[in-house]
Amino acid sequence: MKHGLATALVAMVATATLLASAAAVKVQPLVTEGRVLAAFNASDAWTIETRETLQFGQAITFDYYVELRRPAALMDRVVAQTNVRADAKFDTLTGKYQVSRQRDGRMVKSEKRDQENDVRDWLTIFEPIELAPESPLKANTDYYINVRLLKYPRRSVSLLAILPGGSSDLSGRSATFPYLR
Amino acid sequence: MLETPPFVDSPRAFPEPRRRVLDNPRVLAVAFALLLALIAGLFWLSRRTAETDTQVLTDVLLYPLLAVSVALLLTLGLVLTRNLLKLWEGHRQAAPFAKYRAKLVGALLAMSIIPAVLVLISGSEIISNSAARWFSEPVDEVLSGSKMIASRFYQDQQESVTRRAQHLARSIPRPALAAGDEAALAAPLGGELSTMRDGLIELYRKPAGAAATGLVFVTAVQSSTSPRESVRASADRLAARAAETRADQTSQDLLESGGELQRTASPIVNTDGQVLGVVVVSGLVDAEVEHELRRATSAYERYKGVFVRQDPILASYLTIFLTVTLLILIAATWLGLYLAKRITRPVQQLAEGARAIGAGHLDVRLEPETGDELGSLVEAFNMMAAELQTNRGKLEESSRDLERKNTEVEGRRRYIETILERVATGVISLDSEGRLSTINGAAQRLLGIQQTAVGQPVREVFAREDLVPLTPLIDAVEERVERGLVQEVTLTRDGREINLATAATVLAGADRSAEGAVLVLDDVTPLIRAQRVAAWRDVARRLAHEIKNPLTPIQLSAERLRRHFTGAPAQTTALVGECTDAIIAEVEALKGLVDEFAQFARLRGPRMLPTDLNRVVDDTLGLYGGVLRQGNLRIERQLGAQLPAVRIDAEQIRQVIINLVDNAMEALGGPAASARPGGEAPLIIVMTLHDGRNGVVRLLVSDNGPGVSAADRDKLFMPYYSTKGRGSGLGLAIVRRIVAEHGGAIEVSDANPAGTTFTVEIPAA
Numbered sequence: 001m002k003h004g005l006a007t008a009l010v011a012m013v014a015t016a017t018l019l020a021s022a023a024a025v026k027v028q029p030l031v032t033e034g035r036v037l038a039a040f041n042a043s044d045a046w047t048i049e050t051r052e053t054l055q056f057g058q059a060i061t062f063d064y065y066v067e068l069r070r071p072a073a074l075m076d077r078v079v080a081q082t083n084v085r086a087d088a089k090f091d092t093l094t095g096k097y098q099v100s101r102q103r104d105g106r107m108v109k110s111e112k113r114d115q116e117n118d119v120r121d122w123l124t125i126f127e128p129i130e131l132a133p134e135s136p137l138k139a140n141t142d143y144y145i146n147v148r149l150l151k152y153p154r155r156s157v158s159l160l161a162i163l164p165g166g167s168s169d170l171s172g173r174s175a176t177f178p179y180l181r
Numbered sequence: 182m183l184e185t186p187p188f189v190d191s192p193r194a195f196p197e198p199r200r201r202v203l204d205n206p207r208v209l210a211v212a213f214a215l216l217l218a219l220i221a222g223l224f225w226l227s228r229r230t231a232e233t234d235t236q237v238l239t240d241v242l243l244y245p246l247l248a249v250s251v252a253l254l255l256t257l258g259l260v261l262t263r264n265l266l267k268l269w270e271g272h273r274q275a276a277p278f279a280k281y282r283a284k285l286v287g288a289l290l291a292m293s294i295i296p297a298v299l300v301l302i303s304g305s306e307i308i309s310n311s312a313a314r315w316f317s318e319p320v321d322e323v324l325s326g327s328k329m330i331a332s333r334f335y336q337d338q339q340e341s342v343t344r345r346a347q348h349l350a351r352s353i354p355r356p357a358l359a360a361g362d363e364a365a366l367a368a369p370l371g372g373e374l375s376t377m378r379d380g381l382i383e384l385y386r387k388p389a390g391a392a393a394t395g396l397v398f399v400t401a402v403q404s405s406t407s408p409r410e411s412v413r414a415s416a417d418r419l420a421a422r423a424a425e426t427r428a429d430q431t432s433q434d435l436l437e438s439g440g441e442l443q444r445t446a447s448p449i450v451n452t453d454g455q456v457l458g459v460v461v462v463s464g465l466v467d468a469e470v471e472h473e474l475r476r477a478t479s480a481y482e483r484y485k486g487v488f489v490r491q492d493p494i495l496a497s498y499l500t501i502f503l504t505v506t507l508l509i510l511i512a513a514t515w516l517g518l519y520l521a522k523r524i525t526r527p528v529q530q531l532a533e534g535a536r537a538i539g540a541g542h543l544d545v546r547l548e549p550e551t552g553d554e555l556g557s558l559v560e561a562f563n564m565m566a567a568e569l570q571t572n573r574g575k576l577e578e579s580s581r582d583l584e585r586k587n588t589e590v591e592g593r594r595r596y597i598e599t600i601l602e603r604v605a606t607g608v609i610s611l612d613s614e615g616r617l618s619t620i621n622g623a624a625q626r627l628l629g630i631q632q633t634a635v636g637q638p639v640r641e642v643f644a645r646e647d648l649v650p651l652t653p654l655i656d657a658v659e660e661r662v663e664r665g666l667v668q669e670v671t672l673t674r675d676g677r678e679i680n681l682a683t684a685a686t687v688l689a690g691a692d693r694s695a696e697g698a699v700l701v702l703d704d705v706t707p708l709i710r711a712q713r714v715a716a717w718r719d720v721a722r723r724l725a726h727e728i729k730n731p732l733t734p735i736q737l738s739a740e741r742l743r744r745h746f747t748g749a750p751a752q753t754t755a756l757v758g759e760c761t762d763a764i765i766a767e768v769e770a771l772k773g774l775v776d777e778f779a780q781f782a783r784l785r786g787p788r789m790l791p792t793d794l795n796r797v798v799d800d801t802l803g804l805y806g807g808v809l810r811q812g813n814l815r816i817e818r819q820l821g822a823q824l825p826a827v828r829i830d831a832e833q834i835r836q837v838i839i840n841l842v843d844n845a846m847e848a849l850g851g852p853a854a855s856a857r858p859g860g861e862a863p864l865i866i867v868m869t870l871h872d873g874r875n876g877v878v879r880l881l882v883s884d885n886g887p888g889v890s891a892a893d894r895d896k897l898f899m900p901y902y903s904t905k906g907r908g909s910g911l912g913l914a915i916v917r918r919i920v921a922e923h924g925g926a927i928e929v930s931d932a933n934p935a936g937t938t939f940t941v942e943i944p945a946a
Contacts, residue, residue, distance in 0.1 A: 056485030057478065061236070092328055093335050093478040094433060153235030155489055157496040161239075162248040 025064075025147045025172030030128050034181060036080070036137070037128035038066050038145045038174070045149055045170050046120045053153065054119065057092040061085060061152040062123045068131040070143050071176060079143070080133035086123045103129070139181045145174040216512055220505050227501045230494050239493050246500040253507035257514065261290070264518050278532060282525040289517030297510040304502050312495045316488055328481035331474040338464055339443045343429055346447035346462035349373050349382065353449055358386050358458050363400045370402045379404050379465035381442070383413075385420045386458035394421040396459055406465075419446040420459035427456060439468025527555040531562055543570035607681075607702035611639050611658060613695055627681065627702050629674055639700075647674040651700075654685040658698040661687050669705070675891045680706045710899065714914065717900040721778035729775040732768050739764035777911050787830035787922050791946050794869055794878055795820040797831050801838040802867060812853035814846065819868040826946045827878050833919045834943075840912040841882040841939050842867070848886035848937065857885055859935070877925075877942045885936040894929050916941075 024044070030037040045062065054060050068080040085102040097119045100110035113119050137143065149170040226242060233242065268286060271279035349369065357365035370382050381403040385396035398417070415434050423430040423446035434442040442463045449458040466474070487494065530547050537545040546563050549556035598621075601608050607624030611617060617635045625631060628651075634642050643651045650670045657666035665686040672679045682703040690696045743761035746754050802816055809816060845865045846852060854863040868881040889897060900914040916939075920927045925943040932938040 053489050056489055057482035058235075058486050058489050091478075092482060093332050093474055094339075095332060095336055152239075153486075153490050154239045154493055156492050157239070157243065159247065161244045162251065 025149055025170050027145050027147050027172050027174040028128075029143075029145045029174045029177050031177065031179060036068055036131050036133075036143070036145075036179070038068075038126075038131055038147070039128040040064070040066070040126050040145075040147045040172070042124045042147075042149050042170060042172075043120075045151060046124050049155060050151070051116070051120075053155065054088060054090050054097075054116075055092075057090055058153060059087060059089040060123065061087050063150040063152065064126070065148040065150075066129070066131065067146045067148075068133060068143055069146055070138075070141060079135070079137065080131040082129065082131060084126060084129060086126075088119045088123055090119075099123075137179045139179060141179050142176045143179055144176045147172050213512075216508060220508060223501045223505050227498055230497045230501075235490055235493070238490065238497060243493055243497045243500060246497070246504055250500055250503045250507060253504065253511060257507060257511050260511065260514060260518070276529070278525055278529045282521060282529070285525060286518060286521040289521050290514060293513030293517045294510065297506055297513060301503065301506045304506070305499055308498050308502060309495065312491060312498070315491065320484070324481045324484045327477040331477035335443075335466070335474055338466060339431060339433075339445070342443050342462050342464040343431060343445040343447070345373055345377065345380075345382075345464075346445040346460055347429065349460045349462060350447040350449045353384070353458070353460060355449070355451060355457055358384070358399070358449060359389075361386060361397075361399055366400060367402070370400070373462075374402050374404060377404060377464060379406050379467070381463040381465075383416045383420070383461040383463070384458065385417075385424075385461070387424060387456055394425055396420050396424055399458070416444065416446070416461045416463070419444055420461050422446065423448045423459050423461075424456045427454070434463075436465075436468070439471070441466040441471045524555075527559055531558065534562055534566070538566055538569065543573055605704060607700075607704070609639070609700040609702070611698045611700070613697050615639055615655070615659065617642060618697065623704075624700075624702055627679060627704055628672075647672050651683065654683055654700055657685045658687055658700075661695055663687070677891065677895050678706070679704065680709050706895075714900060714918065717914075721900075725775045725779040728771060729779070732771055732775065736765055736768040736772075739768070780911075780915070787833050787919065789828040789830050789923065791826040792829050792831050792834075793824070794827050794829065794834070794880065794943070795824050797829070797834055798838060798867055798869060798880070801835045802842070804839070805842065808852045812851075813856060814849060814852050814854045814863045814865070816842065816865045816867060819866060821868075821870040824869055824871050824878060827943050828946045829923055829943060830919075834923075837916045837919050837941065838867070838880070838882070840916045841941075844912060844939075845882055845884035845886065845937070849884055850886075857935075861885060871945065872942075873945075876945050878945050880941040880943070881938055882941075883932045883936060883938040885932060885934075888931055888935060889929060889937050897929060898927070 025040050025042045028039045028041075030039060042062065042064070050060065062085070064084040064086075066082050066084060067078045069076040069078050083102075083104050087100045087102075089098045090096075091098060095114075097113040097116070098110070099113055099119055099122045101108045101122075113122065131145070148168045151169045154169075230238065230242070264286065268279070268283045272283060352369050354365060354369070356362075366384060370384065374380050374382055381401065383401040384399040386399050387396050391397075396417070398413070415432065419430050419432050427448050427450065429448075430446045432444045432446075434444065436442060442465055444461055444463040446459050446461045448456050449460060450456055527547075527549075534545050534547050543566060545566055547559045549559040549563075601619075601621040601623075604621070605623050607627045608619070608621045609617060609624050610619045615638055617637055617639050620630065620632065620635060628648060630642060630645075630648075640652075640655050643649070643655060650672055653668065654666055654670075662685075665684060667682075667684045670681045670683050672681060682705045684701040686699045686701070687695055688697045688699060739761040743758055746757035748754075749757065798818065798820060802818060805816055842865060846854070849863040849865070856862055864885050866881070866883045868879075868883070870879050870881070871877075872879060898913045898917040900911050917927055920941050920943070923943055925941060927939060927941045930938050930940065
C-alpha cells in the first residue's frame with residue numbers, strides 16, 4: 001500500500017481475479033425417502049492464510065448458503081435454502097480451539113478441540129443436511145444444489161464484491177439430479 | 182431567475198428557468214448541513230473501523246461505501262459531462278456570454294477539482310503510509326513474545342497440574358481407594374497438595390460393577406488459599422469424562438472472584454487397565470496473573486486482528502476518504518457551476534433581454550434573483566423596459582390618434598374636395614404669395630382655365646382679357662381688405678355673358694398674417710335669367726290682361742265698320758274693307774301674341790308620371806306626318822333601345838318636342854325646305870338615349886340648318902328673343918322653363934357637320 005489508492009484498487013481487482021479462479025465447493029446431493037440432503041466439502045477454502053488467521057487468535061467463520069434449485073430457461077428457481085455457519089476460534093493462551101456450528105441462525109453445536117485438523121474438518125466438511133422446500137418437489141424433475149461460501153474475516157478486498165453475488169469467496173454446485181418418487 | 186416563460190409573448194429559447202428549490206437559501210443550508218452530517222458520520226465510522234467486526238467492516242461498511250463512491254464518481258462524471266456539453270453547445274450556438282461563462286465555469290471547476298484531487302492523492306498516500314507503519318517488526322516481536330510467554334506459562338501450569346494428577350493417579354493406594362478409606366488416602370493427597378501453592382485435589386472412586394461414569398466422590402483436599410467457590414459439578418463432569426475415555430482430561434474454570442482454575446482429571450487404573458477411580462487436580466491461576474496473561478494474549482490477538490484485516494481497514498479508510506472527497510468534490514463542483522450560473526445568468530439574461538428589447542419585445546421582464554448589484558441592474562433593466570413600453574404605448578396611441586385624425590382630415594379633405602368639385606360655385610384658393618393653390622372644377626369651367634394654372638400667380642392668370650373684370654378681387658386680396666370684397670362681375674367669353682357673384686376673402690393666420698385668400702365665384706347667370714323671365718312673365722301677364730281686353734271690341738268694331746260700309750261706294754267699301762281687314766288681321770296677330778304671352782305667363786306646374794319617352798316622341802312626331810308629305814324635309818327618329826321610364830308631364834314634354842322640331846323646321850326653311858347648300862336634304866334627327874352613368878335620359882333634336890352663332894346661344898332661351906325676326910320669341914323660353922321644372926337642363930350646341938343640336942336632359946325615374 002505504498003502507492004496509495006491506485007495500488008489498493010489494483011490489489012482489489014487482482015484479488016478478485018484470483019478468487020474468481022479459485023477451486024469450487026464440492027457438493028454431493030442425496031435423495032432418500034423423498035427428502036433431499038446435501039453434503040459438501042470446501043476443503044479448498046482451508047488455505048494457509050486461513051490457518052494463519054486462526055493461529056493469530058482470530059475468530060474464523062465459514063458461512064455457507066445452500067440452495068436447492070430447479071433449472072429454468074432464464075433464471076433458475078430456488079425451491080429451498082438454508083444457511084449453515086461454522087465458527088472457530090483459537091485461544092492463544094490455552095492453545096485450544098473453540099468451534100461451533102449454527103443452522104439458520106440457531107446454534108447447533110459448540111465444543112472445544114485440541115487439534116487443528118479437527119478444526120479444519122469442522123469448518124469445511126459437512127455431513128448431509130436436509131433442505132426443506134416450502135412446497136413439495138415436483139416428481140421426475142431435475143434439481144441441483146448450489147453452495148455459496150463466504151469466509152470471514154476477509155483479508156482482501158474485491159471490487160467485484162459490490163456487484164450482486166460478487167461477495168462469494170467460493171461456490172460450487174452439484175450435478176443435476178432427477179427427483180424421483 | 183426568470184418568470185416562466187421569460188418573455189411574456191415570446192417562446193424563444195432563453196437561459197434555463199430558475200430552479201427555485203435550489204435557489205432557496207434554506208434548502209441550500211439544509212443540504213449543506215446534511216453534507217456536513219454525512220461527512221461527520223463518515224469520520225465517525227472511520228474512527229471505529231479498527232474495532233468493527235470483520236463482517237460488518239466489509240459487508241456493511243466497505244462494500245456499500247465502495248458502491249456509493251462509484252455512484253458518486255459516476256454522478257460527478259455526469260454532472261461535469263452535462264455541464265461541459267452545455268458549455269460546448271452554448272459556444273457552438275454562439276450564445277451571448279458563452280465564452281465568459283465557459284471561462285468562469287472552467288476557473289471555478291479548476292478551483293474545486295484540482296485541490297480536491299490533490300488532497301485525494303496526497304491523503305490516500307498519507308493513509309497508506311500510515312497504515313504501513315501500523316505494523317512494525319519490534320511491536321510484532323514484543324507482542325508475539327509476550328503472547329508466547331503467557332501461553333507457555335499458562336500451559337506449563339496446566340502441564341504441572343496434569344503431571345501432579347498423573348502422579349497421584351499412579352501413587353494412590355488402590356485398596357484404600359476401593360475401600361473409600363479417607364484416612365489412608367489423606368496422606369498421599371496431602372503430600373501432593375503440600376507441593377502446590379494453591380491447589381485442590383478431588384478424588385473419586387468407581388464402585389465395582391458400576392458404569393464407567395458411575396463415580397463416587399471420596400474426598401477432597403485443598404490449600405488454605407485456594408478459592409472455596411470451585412464448583413464440584415465441573416470436577417464431576419471432568420472426572421466422568423476421564424473415566425469414560427480412560428485418558429487425562431483438562432479444563433479451565435473461570436472463577437467469579439477472578440482467576441482461573443486449571444484442572445486435570447487423571448483416571449486411576451489397576452494393572453488390568455480397569456478404572457478404579459479418578460483424581461482431579463486443580464491449580465489456581467491467580468486472578469492478577471490470569472488477567473495479565475489474558476492481556477498479553479489479547480493484545481497479541483488484537484494486533485493480529487488488525488494485521489489480518491489491514492487491507493479491508495485500509496480500504497475502508499481510503500473508501501471513506503474517497504467518499505468524503507467525492508462528496509466535497511461534487512458539492513464544490515455543483516457550487517462552482519451554481520455560482521457560475523448565478524453570475525452569468527443575470528448578465529446573459531440582460532443581454533438576451535436587451536436583444537429582445539432591440540427586436541421590439543418591450544414586454545420582456547427579468548426577475549431579479551438576488552438583491553445585489555446584479556439584482557439592481559435587473560431591476561433597472563425592467564424599469565427601462567417598462568418605461569420604453571409605456572412610451573411606446575403612448576407613441577402608438579398618439580400615432581393611432583394622429584392616424585385617425587389624419588384619416589379624418591383626409592376624409593374631410595376629400596369630402597370638401599368632392600363638394601368643391603361637385604358644387605356649382607367656383608372656389609379658388611391662393612397662397613400667401615398670390616399663387617393659385619387650388620381651383621375647383623366649377624371655377625375652371627366658369628373661368629375657362631385649366632388645372633395646370635395651379636402654382637401660377639393669380640394676377641398672371643387673371644390677366645387674360647375675359648378675366649380682367651376679376652382684377653379688383655386680386656387687388657382686394659393684395660390690399661388685405663379685412664372684410665374681403667363681394668361684387669358681381671360679368672365676364673364675356675365667346676360672346677356669352679357670364680354673371681358671377683364673386684367674393685374674395687383673405688385668410689389670416691393666428692398672428693393675423695396673411696396666409697392666402699379664397700375667391701368664391703358663383704354663377705348667377707341662370708338666376709338673373711330667371712329673374713328676367715319672371716319679370717317678363719309679369720309683363721306678359723299684364724300685357725295679356727291690358728291688351729287682350731280691348732282687342733275684341735276693336736275687332737268687333739272693325740267688322741261692324743266693314744259691314745256698315747258694305748253698302749257704300751265701292752271705293753269706300755274697298756278702303757274700309759282693306760282697313761278693317763288690316764285691323765282684324767293685326768288684332769288676330771295681337772290675339773295670338775297675347776295668347777302666347779298668356780300661355781307663358783300661365784304655364785302650369787308639370788304633373789309628372791312615369792312615362793315612356795320614346796312613345797311620347799313617337800306620338801308627337803306622328804303629328805308631322807301630314808306636314809312632311811310634301812317637300813324635302815325629313816324627320817328621322819333614332820330612339821334608344823331599353824330606355825328607362827322617366828317621370829315627366831307628357832303634355833309638356835310633347836310641347837317641348839314640338840317647339841324644338843318647329844324651331845328646327847323654321848331654321849331649315851319650313852316643310853318645303855330646299856336642299857342644303859351642300860346638296861344634302863334638309864334633315865331633322867330626333868334622338869333619345871340613356872346615360873346610365875349620370876342617371877339621365879337625353880332627348881336630342883338636331884338639324885342640318887345654318888346653325889346658331891355662339892353669341893346667340895344664351896339669348897335663344899330668353900323670352901321675346903328671336904333670330905327669325907318674327908314670332909313672340911317665347912318658344913325656347915317655354916322649352917327651357919318646362920325642362921327646368923322637370924329638373925332637367927337644356928343646352929344648345931353645334932351639330933356635326935352643320936346645324937344645331939338641342940339637348941334636353943331629364944332625370945331617369
